[in-house]
Amino acid sequence: MEDPTARFNEWLALAKQTPTIKEPTAMTLATATLDGTPAARIVLLKESNENGFVFYGNMESRKFTELKANPRAALCFHWMPLERQVRIEGTVVPVSDAEADAYYNSRPRERQLGAWASQQSRPLANREELEARNAEFEKKFEGQAVPRPPHWSGWRLTPLSIEFWINSDVRLHEREIYRRANATSPWQHGLMYP
Numbered sequence: 001m002e003d004p005t006a007r008f009n010e011w012l013a014l015a016k017q018t019p020t021i022k023e024p025t026a027m028t029l030a031t032a033t034l035d036g037t038p039a040a041r042i043v044l045l046k047e048s049n050e051n052g053f054v055f056y057g058n059m060e061s062r063k064f065t066e067l068k069a070n071p072r073a074a075l076c077f078h079w080m081p082l083e084r085q086v087r088i089e090g091t092v093v094p095v096s097d098a099e100a101d102a103y104y105n106s107r108p109r110e111r112q113l114g115a116w117a118s119q120q121s122r123p124l125a126n127r128e129e130l131e132a133r134n135a136e137f138e139k140k141f142e143g144q145a146v147p148r149p150p151h152w153s154g155w156r157l158t159p160l161s162i163e164f165w166i167n168s169d170v171r172l173h174e175r176e177i178y179r180r181a182n183a184t185s186p187w188q189h190g191l192m193y194p
Ligand SMILES: Cc1cc2nc3c(=O)[nH]c(=O)nc-3n(C[C@H](O)[C@H](O)[C@H](O)COP(=O)(O)O)c2cc1C
Pocket: 023, 026, 039, 041, 042, 043, 044, 045, 055, 056, 057, 058, 061, 062, 063, 064, 120, 121
């Protein structure tokens, strides 16, 4: 059975080679509260391999608070110029501190400072307040490396289903789905009505 993550990576590589796709790693991340209220937003995919799909942000944000309470998520990519969509569903766990450090340390300094300045998903009185917080942390870490804030990290999604959708002609699109019961069981593959 073909590994659907390898297939996903082939599609992602194609998206990265397509000049009109500005953010090939941008994906919709859907979460839900325990009482079933859904929410969706765009985040960037930072890793995809047999270990899963990794994304980063503020652990105190709405999305990650929801993942803490209900560690299941759905991802959706749409590469419009390629006329392709990929939907991924599964369970999530936080990445290790070592992994989060490695990725955080690779980010530009302004982004590292931004992770300190932003109290993501909390009300902000005005733009000046955010700029003042940014300046405060710029000063605090002047002349030294910016450490990863304790509230900034990532999650790894272990896929239990991956669905590939491609526009094949005007009416009859192709839709293929890979499913497995858990992370160690074999993938089952099938077609779906588009
Ligand atoms: C192209 C794009 C990329 C983004 N990438 C991320 C990201 O990697 N991590 C992140 O936390 N937010 C990212 N955001 C912002 C989120 O969409 C969202 O506004 C933020 O995470 C707060 O969401 P929440 O309140 O549901 O937690 C991105 C937004 C856009 C439009």
